[in-house]
Structure formats: C-alpha cells, structure tokens
Amino acid sequence: MREACSLVRDLLPLYIDGLVGEDSSKIIEKHLQTCRDCRRQYEAMGAEVKIETATLPDLKRPFLRIKRFYITRTLLVVFVLAVLAIPVYFGFNALRGQGVTFTSFTASGYVSRAFDALQEGDYSLAATYFADSDDSRAFLQSLEALQEEGVTITTTLAPWRTFSLSGGYTAGQAIARMEHEGESYDVYFLVSYRRGQIIPRNIMLIRRPLPGHRMGILYRRSEWPEWLQELDQVLSPPSIYLLYDTN
Ligand SMILES: [Zn+2]
Numbered sequence: 001m002r003e004a005c006s007l008v009r010d011l012l013p014l015y016i017d018g019l020v021g022e023d024s025s026k027i028i029e030k031h032l033q034t035c036r037d038c039r040r041q042y043e044a045m046g047a048e049v050k051i052e053t054a055t056l057p058d059l060k061r062p063f064l065r066i067k068r069f070y071i072t073r074t075l076l077v078v079f080v081l082a083v084l085a086i087p088v089y090f091g092f093n094a095l096r097g098q099g100v101t102f103t104s105f106t107a108s109g110y111v112s113r114a115f116d117a118l119q120e121g122d123y124s125l126a127a128t129y130f131a132d133s134d135d136s137r138a139f140l141q142s143l144e145a146l147q148e149e150g151v152t153i154t155t156t157l158a159p160w161r162t163f164s165l166s167g168g169y170t171a172g173q174a175i176a177r178m179e180h181e182g183e184s185y186d187v188y189f190l191v192s193y194r195r196g197q198i199i200p201r202n203i204m205l206i207r208r209p210l211p212g213h214r215m216g217i218l219y220r221r222s223e224w225p226e227w228l229q230e231l232d233q234v235l236s237p238p239s240i241y242l243l244y245d246t247n
Contacts (some may be wrong), residue, residue: 004031008038012045107193111172113236114198115156115189118176121147131197138234139200146227151180170194180227188218193196203232 008031014020015028032039114129123144130136157175170193178185190202203227205219221229 005035005038008032008035008114009041012042021243066137096152107170109173110193110196110198111174111191115174115176116142119153120158129198131199135236136198136200142231142234149227151178151227153177154179154184171201172198180225183225185225185228200235202235203228
C-alpha cells in the first residue's frame, strides 16, 4: 500500500462525514479517481453509510409507534381513573354525610322542578314533589293562600348546592324571589330530600346575597313581612339554625 493510500484511507471516514477541509477533499477525490483500491474502499464505506441512513427511519418508526402506544395508554388509564374517581368520591361523601353525593343530583332536579311548579302556581304538580305529610301540605296550602293574597314567586334560582346529611338525607336550597305589593323579597328555602320526596324545613329572608350566591346576610324574623312570618309558622321549628357549608 502506497503512503498516499494509507493517508487517504485514514481520512476516508472523515471525508464521508464531510469533516475534512476543502483542500484535503480535493486531494482525496483526485486520489479516488486514480486509485481503484481506495475507490473500492470508499464505495464500501459509502454504501455502509447509505444503508445506515436508509434504515434509520425504519428503526425510528416502531419506536415512535411504541411511544405513541404508551402515551395513548397512559391517557386512557388517567381518563378511566378520573371517571372512576367520581363515584368513589360520591360514595365517600355519602358515607361521611357531607359534600356532593349521588342523591345530590336527583335532589337538585326535584327541588328545581318543585319550585318551577310553585312559580307557575301549579300547586297540584308541586305537591307531587313534596312529601305526603301534614307539614308539606300545610306549607303548600299556606303558599297557595299567600298567592291568593297577591304574593307571587317571580323567579326561582335553581338550588346551587345540595349536601347530604347523615341518615341518608340530602339538604337542598333554593332562593325564590317573591313579590308583594310592589316589594321584592329574596326568600331562602331550606328543604331536605329523601327517596323522591321534598320536605320543607326552613325559610329565611335574605337581605343581601354574599358573593358566589352562597348564604346571604339575613333579616331578623321580627323584620320579616307579616305574610312571610305566617308561612314560617306552618313549618316545624327548624332543627338546624345555621347551616355551614364546608365545601
Ligand atoms: Zn490509493
């Protein structure tokens, strides 16, 4: 092997990778044109390089596919866990008697529909949502009598929060805007819900709702209009005076 050949062959890997200078490249190219042995060596090395670059994407693609599979699977697992977390959370709330539970949604729907019926003045429909008890009947009759005296429910806000209480009860709340002789009153109704029945519990007159429509600042009962005190009197004395929402 000539001296030039050994030099060129030493430089060939660098030349293939394009790492040699312009002058060196010219010398190598000139040598390759004249020396068959070195050209063969170059072609062999160049072919290897070509094979490597040709197979690279093929090697990458399965990896990408595997990567994509793991990402998809991870997302799926996260999604399933998130979906499963909801009933677990509801069940946990039902056990500790606090927070949103399965019955909360049913109760919300019931309270909302019952108050819609009251707003429409459809007391027989409203009665189907309320418990078949003396308290409920007295409450509905009192409301109906008030309506005849000119007290109207103009709007009802859907219960914005329900909470389960120990003993399988779910408490619900609704605010009804009631009007009497041009005056407007926001009346907070606390009801409980159990097995498809609403039991009226307590009413309060809201002076000013607090931000986020949670419990508002209340009027003293002595400040209430007489008709609202009448409605209050048909309800059993409330067992809960202060309801504190811990959520
Ligand atoms: Zn040579």
